[in-house]
Amino acid sequence: MTHRTLPLSFLSDPQDPEVRKNEKLTTEVFKNSLHASQVVAEEIASLIRQRQGLGKMAVLGLATGSTPIKVYEELVRMHREDGLSFRNVITFNLDEYYPMDPGSIHSYHRFMQEHLFDHIDIEPENVHIPNGQLSEEQIKKYCLSYENKIEEAGGLDIQVLGIGRTGHIGFNEPGSSLTSKTRLIRLDRVTQLDAASDFFGLEYVPQRAITMGVGTIMKARKVILMAWGEGKSAVIQESVEGEITESVPATFLQHHPNCLFILDEAAASSLTRIKTPWLVGECVWNEPLIKKACLWLAEKTGKSILKLTNEDYSEYGMGNLIAEIGSAEQINLLVFNQLQHTITGWPGGKPNADDSQRPERSMPFPKRALIFSPHPDDDVISMGGTLLRLVDQGHDVHIAYQTSGNIAVFDDEVVRFLDFAAAIEPDDEKLRNQIVNVRDFIKNKKPGEVDSPAILEYKGLIRQGEALAACRYCGVQEKNAYFLNLPFYETGKVKKNPYTEKDVEIIYDLLEQVQPHQIYAAGDLSDPHGTHRVCLNILYEALELHAEEESPWLENCYIWLYRGAWQEWDIADMEMAVPIGPKDMERKRNAIFKHQSQKDSAMFPGNDEREFWQRAEQRNKETANKYNDLGMAEYEAIEGFVRYRM
Structure with missing residues (x-):
């Protein structure tokens, strides 16, 4: 059950290397993030089993955030149902907010415990997560020690990454260098905005974090970067097809000899072979793809649909479409009519009207x-x-x-409504007690603390x-x-x-x-x-x-x-x-x-x-x-x- 979408590949030969000529990194695109996460989990499990057979340790670099959650869920399932052991695994996490109490609901320590470590048999001494409780004087020495521990473990076998909208990997924000090591950094405002919801307000988001450096990540024997959703499509396209630049740290991964981008269809949607396949190969044309190509061409040339010419189509890689359909005029008219028929001032259908060219039926009425x-x-x-x-x-x-x-309701809204109720019912002792309790709770409430059931009810x-x-x-x-x-x-x-x-x-x-x-x-x-x-x-x-x-x-x-x-x-x-x-x-x-x-x-x-x-x-x-x-x-x-x- 799906809405109408174009297939993932509509090139006549999707295996032709020319199709990926704009991609400077290896990419694998999956129908959905669940399937993709299972593939990543199996890659990690395969490494662990292989090292177990050799009597050696597997060293993993791990990420936090929503992106790897399904990977961790699958690893936990493998441990419980398939007997996958983590006793020969050493882990190093990418980053942690600073300052940060490890017991905080915002802590990456807590995240990793809840999503992975509490559910598997990994040895506690083999788990390494940056310490957000250090004094500033201790941080430089600690970061050097973190680097040394990775080297002493034999280096990272696999580094798992997500990617931020700024193109950051770990917390390596724009401006990070290729040789950067584990360090304390200041978070970009975009990164803070993205985190604001998790912290119940921008003012509560830490402004700094401890992160592995780009250079640290680049030393991993294999890097797997995962991205899900349309919100990541633009930065994925830039990272995979763009020039290497410090303003998009993920582009440094183009230098890595064994880096793989694992994407769902939405995150991959801006890659050239998917968004504009006619620019990299011969297409198998159908009406949705013709419409997509024509509208793209109109925007690219700055022309309206009916003004596009044979030369416009040929110049932008659609010569075979002209040959197949006959002329630009025929294509233009086809797409113009399709687009015109989407427009209706009657979203419920126009009664007693010919609805053959309208998106909604005229009957029944009313609906x-x-x-x-x-x-x-x-x-x-x-x-x-x-x-x-x-x-x-x-x-x-x-x-x-x-x-x-x-x-999503601010605490003061609750107080305001309760004050109004108290003014209406000044002699209601039960109500006065409720107001006192609510005010006391809110006064002592910590950022991110769950509201009492009564306050949640009032907010609802x-x-x-x-x-x-x-x-x-x-x-x-x-x-x-x-x-x-x-x-x-x-x-x-x-x-x-x-x-x-x-x-x-x-x-x-x-x-x-x-x-x-x-x-x-x-x-x-x-x-x-x-x-x-x-x-x-x-x-x-x-x-x-x-x-x-x-x-x-x-x-x-x-x-x-x-x-x-x-x-x-x-x-x-x-x-x-x-x-x-x-x-x-x-x-x-x-x-x-x-x-x-x-x-x-x-x-x-x-x-x-x-x-x-x-x-x-x-x-x-x-x-x-x-x-x-x-x-x-x-x-x-x-x-x-x-x-x-x-």
Whole structure:
């Protein structure tokens, strides 16, 4: 069950070395990060077993962060189920924040214990993680000792790496040299912003860290760098295909004799052979690829679609497309019509109209539209204009808020609401006691400390009230708003639990209750903590169950995926584009403003410091500008959707 995507390779000979001529590093691309992680884990396990057979130690350089988690999970599984022993393993971790208590929830010591070391039989004395508790006077000597210990162990056999958006490996930020050793460094602001969500605010992120140097990493006999997701695609392309530069430390790996980049499809999506395969080889053309190539060419040349010429196509490696189709004019008209047919002011379908060239059906009318919102504001942020249009055009709109969003509320919001309640009920002794308890807890609360159950409940109610206010503003009936509070989210921490059958059951039951003609869901998978991705996977599983049971309503249901809070669909992928006029853009903004706890400063801004309404508005306007540049009508803004087909 997938939305329409291009195959990973659409070159006539994907094994031709010429196809990878721009790649200065060896890359392997996998369908998903789970499969890729299993391959990396097996590589590590193979080394460990080989060294066991020789009676020798295996020396591993390990990384932290979300990227290697599945690798560690697979190694733990191998230990428990396949008898893989780690008694002959010595490990050296890349880095640690400074200063940092090893018992802190932010500590990489704790991360490694929770994800790997507590679950395997490695000898404690063989585990090495930089010490974030040292005095500054001790650090230089300690870093030299760390280097010596690696050498005394025989050097790193395999170094596992992730990659940051700045191109940092370990905490080797832009400006690090090829010969740098283990040292104390200052974190780049982009790195601090990326970490801000984990620390419950930028002000709590350490400004420094202890890290292995680039030179230390380069001495490893093998380096495996892993990257997942679209958010890493640009820096992967730069690292693999770009020039070697200190401003992108990962490019130094081009010097390494045995370095492998392990990528999922999304992280590899900007590599030339995948993004623009016509530049490196002969393509097997189909309609989606033709559309992608034509729109790329229009942007590259600065022309609208209908102005592209045979010479333009030939100059940019698409001569065989001209030969296959016949002329630029034929290609241009084909793509122009495809793009034009994505545009509709009737996202629920236009009643009593010919819908053969429209993305949505005219009937039935009105439709039951069920909008899934991972957090309590994603609906209005990402598709607020479309939501308003559906309501205005008479459709029966339902909204399912999948999580409470309670960890994204500032503590002072709770105090403010409780003070208001106390003013209403000044003689309520129980309420006064609650306020005293809340104030005491917040006053003594440490950064990252989990809120009490009562405070989490209050924060969830604040977000619920804001969502209902937005519903009322948009004209959605309050009885059509569902607050699902999926269990996987309710940890009170940034780190969530894996989702379970209970989460799927909640979504399954709601689908059965509403039996929608349309489903809208967030396909925006770059949010910092993966809540969007988890919510989408839960929905997919619930839909699969209904498909297996051949639920009649599903036969007549279109599923649309939206984006906007963190990223936007590529124009080539959009299958429905809903124009938003200036007045509706203002209404969308006002609906977002109803979420007052997220206004001015969001708890988890990710790598974009702007408010969510500013991000969404810019993306919607940029989409409209791109349609205009391609020769379409000029609109104020556009929200784009991709259809998910079962």
